[in-house]
Amino acid sequence: MSRFQRFPTASSRRVLVCRAIALLLALALVSLVLAMSGRDIGELGRLVVASTIGSRFGLEDLALFMTPLLLTGSAVTVTRRMGLWNIGGEGQFYLGAVGATGVGLFVHGPAILILPLMAVVAMLCGMVWILLPALARAFANVNEIITTLLLNFVASLLVYWLATGPWRDRVTGALASTERLPVTIPDMWGVVHWGFPLALLIVCGLAAIMSVTRWGYEVRISGASAGVARYVGMPVKVRIVSAMLLSGALAALAGMFEVAGTVHRLQGGMADNFGYLGIVVAVLARGSCLAVIPSALLMALILDVGIVLQTQQVAATAVLAITGLVLLFVAIADECAHYRPVVSTTSAAARRPS
Structure with missing residues (x-):
């Protein structure tokens, strides 16, 4: 007699197969619902494909969506390897954008010097923003989920205050926005910037750091078992702080790329939930830095499809529901990948001839 048993680990191939099946099931369910609402599924499907992966414009949009998702997803993945959750990627994203905008607006010089300075200042701002939650978690065992999450709202209000107050656009009079940055990241293909x-490259470098360096090894061990790490003499508290600071720097760098490469000005709401979506990317990546790349691609594709559906009068709430449904099916697939049929030993022994 066979039964399904849950195993603690699942092979990457098994997870990939389960996710593919889940995506097909989610696509079938979404198509059924849209067909019941009177939509022409064939025509809608052709439009979605042509507007996303079937056109240069769609591919450019995918790259623009992927850029911040790669960094915010990596930011959460770093802390997950430490056994922590950085829910404050949205706030660190905003602070990175603030730091980069401050340099871009008030420091003058050639782009080859200003752009690296904008990146450094942005990362420092992100590290400062996450420093208090990191110290609180390392030395007072304060839950980092709460502290990082609450700082998101503070960062959002700070951006609105700057964009409508001291840094507001006095040239064109645009609402809730600074003037256009004089220095921007150059484009490499259409509207896709460098x-x-x-x-x-940063994601690949992070994967190498986590795999081959002593710091990465100690982060992995501390995340797997802090007690064992302390027993062998690893500085667990220092690793907690360093991992969270690196996470904040990555999320802030995403803000710098967005403000200097895509939006070109600081404005309210520019984070566009990339910080929160980075959590989804990290969960889909299952702790692998390299897996952040296909996970960010999937998330970017979902966002791109959502925009196309909204142009066809599909309500934004329906698009949000479709996105949630796809992610739910993927989460269920990840759990199902851990179950495999096994033969009961007692039943096998009972069938043996005496």
């Missing part, structure tokens, strides 16, 4: 390949 931040995209740089974000890919």
Whole structure:
């Protein structure tokens, strides 16, 4: 007699197969619902494909969506390897944008010097923003989920205050926005800027750091078992702080890329939930830095499809529901990948001839 048993680990191939099945099931369910609402599924499907992966414009949009998702997803993945959750990527994203905008507006010089300075200042702002939650978690065992999450709202209000107050656009009079940055990241393909390949390189470099360096090894061990790490003499508290600071720097760098490469000005709401979506990307990546790349691609594709559906009079709430449904099916698939049929030993022994 066989039964399904849950195993603590699942192979990457098994997870990939389960996710593919889940995506097909989610696509079938969404198509059924849209067909019941009177939509022409064939025509809608052709439009979605042509407007996303079937056109240069759609591919450019995918790259623009992927760029911040790669960095915010990596930011959460770093803390997950430490056994922590950085829910404050949205706030660190905003602070990175603030730091980069401050340099871009008030420091003058050639782009080859200003752009690296904007990146450094942005990362420092993100690290400062996450420093208090990191210290509180390391030395007072304060839950980092609460502290990082609450700081998101403070950062959002700070951006609105700057964009409508001291840094407001006095040239064109645009509401809730600063003037256009005089220095921007150059474009490499259409509207896709050089931040995209740089974000890919950062993810690959982070994967190498986590795999081959002593710091990465100690982070992994501390995340797996803090007690064992302390027993062998690893500085667990220092690793908590350093991992969270790196996470804040990555999320802030995403803000710098967005403000200097895509939006070109600081404005309210510019984070566009990339900080929160980075959590989804990290969960889909299952702790692997390299897996952040396909996870960010999937999330970017979902966002791109959502925009196309809204142009066809599909309500934004329906698009949000479709996105949630796809992610729910993927989460269920990840759990199902851990179950495998096993033969009961007692039943097998009972069938043996005496």
